[in-house]
Amino acid sequence: MTDPVDIQPLDPARWPDLCTLFGRNGANSGCWCMWWRLAANEWTAGARAAANEAGNGTKAAFERVVATGGPTGLLAYREGAPVGWCAVAPRTDYPRLLRSPTIAPADPDDPGVWSVTCFFINRKQRRTGLGHALLDAAVGYAADGGATAVEGYPVDTGGVRGASGDYFTGTVTQFRRAGFTVVPPRAGAKPGKRVVMRRDL
Numbered sequence: 001m002t003d004p005v006d007i008q009p010l011d012p013a014r015w016p017d018l019c020t021l022f023g024r025n026g027a028n029s030g031c032w033c034m035w036w037r038l039a040a041n042e043w044t045a046g047a048r049a050a051a052n053e054a055g056n057g058t059k060a061a062f063e064r065v066v067a068t069g070g071p072t073g074l075l076a077y078r079e080g081a082p083v084g085w086c087a088v089a090p091r092t093d094y095p096r097l098l099r100s101p102t103i104a105p106a107d108p109d110d111p112g113v114w115s116v117t118c119f120f121i122n123r124k125q126r127r128t129g130l131g132h133a134l135l136d137a138a139v140g141y142a143a144d145g146g147a148t149a150v151e152g153y154p155v156d157t158g159g160v161r162g163a164s165g166d167y168f169t170g171t172v173t174q175f176r177r178a179g180f181t182v183v184p185p186r187a188g189a190k191p192g193k194r195v196v197m198r199r200d201l
Contacts, residue, residue, distance in 0.1 A: 005130060006077040007137040012067050014075055021138040026050050026121040028168060033087050036094035036117045037065070071145055074137055076130055082126040086134035087118035088142055091151060102192030103153050112148030118168050124130040131170065135178045143201045150201065152180060153194045169194060
């Protein structure tokens, strides 16, 4: 039997818990959940700095974002220990997403749309349903925050298992199970491995 999960919004007081979960690698490759918040060259420079926890690295950058008190995501706990993370915030908080040639929205200024952009699950907690629980909680969190719709950018695995880092945005199956449907690509969008999925609230 899987231990019950407790899911809470990330706030400054919970920052140490996120650090414990992400570890020295910042979840994956020094990301610290800044991939969608920074331009490519800024993220690359920050990820390198994050390895040494420099003040201008991605870790410090995300800590500053969290310190503002705005929505950033949800932490999942089991037996008091942080075991999972889901990034969810207003879509306008993710400028790199808004510029993406494959998944940028046709209506980038719509303030009612929130985005689920990332999952990170402790290795020992994977395949326990935690990703599904986090996505369900993210939809509720966005609704409570005034969202009119929630978007995700999952990968269609085609039934083939890959490295966990390839699926940090989630999978199509996961989002479909949570009531999301695929959004047709906008005119001029380049094909890519991710698709846009949406759930209206």
